[in-house]
Amino acid sequence: MNMLKQHFEKIFIIISLTFLFLSIVILLIIPPTAGYEISIYDVYPxxxxxxxxxxxxSAQMSLLFGYLADKNKFGIYSYLLIILNDLVLIFLPIIRGYFLFGTGDVMSHLGFLQVIFNSGFIGSNNMYPLIHVLASSLVILTGLDVKTVINFFPQFSSLFFLLSFYLIARSFYKKDVFYLALIFSPILLFTLTYTTFAPYVMGILLLPFIIFLYFKSQSDKSVVFTILLLISLISIVFLHPLISQIYVLLFIVMTLIYYNQDKLFKKEFKLNLRSGMNLILLISVIFFSWNAYLYLVTKDIKKFYAGLIGEGSGSTLGTYTSTISYAQPNYIDLVNLTFSKYGQYIIMGIIGIFCVICLVKIIRNNKIKENYLFSYILPSMMFILFLLLSVTTFVGTYIFDFARFIPLAFIFAIIFIPVCVNKKLKTIKLEVINGKLSKYGIFKLVSFGLILLLVVYFSTFNLYFSPIVKTSNEQMGKAEFNGMATFFDIRNDNFQILSMGISPYRIYDAIYGKNVKKKMISYEGVTPPDHFGYSENSSFSQVVNQSTYFILSKRGEILYPSLYSEYKDKWRFNPSDFQKLKESDNGVHRIYSNGDLNIFLME
Known part of the structure; x- marks a missing residue:
């Protein structure tokens, strides 16, 4: 057991460093992409x-054993190793040499940037100006290409997000809980959040830092922290309207805790949360002033409303139910896909709920400590609130996608779970310190290690869209983008456009600017009929009955074999359909091809 105290922490650091070195060697050996790849996971062995x-x-286990031995001499090195691994993962699109990462909203945000470059103004319909002003300023100040800035912006925002948790850990916890917090906080739980250029995402990534600023402004009574907090909260309103209201919700909960602490906890905390009401008023006044201005400018209440809170749609559960009913997968495939998409959320959710139950018991036994306010009570309440919002928006038909709330729930879970785990590991810690680790203690440690392994495994393999989660990679290739630019230059804008695997609407935004009117280009996009109508017609041209362009990306062509190989009888398009389209359909003329993009004309 003395060996455990002295060497295990070092051994796990050496193992972690060795595996990190090997992964970097592999990155250096494998060349960048030459075209579209539907899965970034298939590229590397x-x-x-x-x-x-x-x-x-291994780095997490080093932190754990240092915590148990109560002599965490190398804790900061273990934490840095986790961060370095995180950086390898979130920089993969750049390492792979992707032209752009993001095919949907990212393209439209590039369009907002084009408006700024073309006119010098943010535009009359830009509800999210802050991120566009920041990105355009970086382009102007650094001289970098706008696409380079868009590719790097999320990664550095994510690094700031991860380091913000370090600031929270330093401020909220005592030494023992601090190292447990460093185990959980760097886990990349939130899929594309770390690599997507989007205002809502940036608002999420700022949440730990704003929590830290609010705590420091209350505990240290420092003017500097108060000023930084006010600047951050005012900026949030111009980042995304929904995320600003989420911060209002946070301060409402804080205010309710303050005014009901005697009833809820039979305790009065030293920290004064009354300023939460002032912050609510500040954000609300700026929010309604800004959005009233936007409505006056747009003169379109429907467009304004959609931009404010998002497009309404059916429930995610309803969509999944319909898909399951159509595909009829077996139970093993269904469970496997569920854990592939949401495995880390399921595991961390169970742990979070268990920790909330423990908190309820602590409250009932009147064992609330002063430092529990920010480290346990408040984050637990916000976790439950956003978890309920996630579940209700997943099940019901709401205007919000449930995925908007999941990251918020687990950001708060990451804050309070270390406090609960510390309480549960105290017995084992004493056994380790005394050199008498029981079999039950060993079982608990092994279980803890397996839980960490599963969470890291699932969060790694759904960090990017891929066939693993039945979704295609978000890579936008240079050939696709430049091919579409050529097409828009030469097309007849009176002809209909069909597309597959690519959004002409989004790319038009990215090339010409969000404010440029589009002709014969719809937001939803128009897709071709199943099998191009070959089951009833000899030519695709017989189906369209008018002059039509058909744009086919490599993504669209390989989609069904790559994502749904086990459901061939459900494919809307077969490889033979594409072969006939390219080689033997006399009514269809291929007018452009560059490997990743084919454009056909039917007159």
């Missing part, structure tokens, strides 16, 4: 992913 995962888990 399994050993690469094994190395990344075990490097992270």
């Amino acid at each position: 399994p050993f690469f992913w094994f190395s990344i995962i075990f490097s992270i888990v």
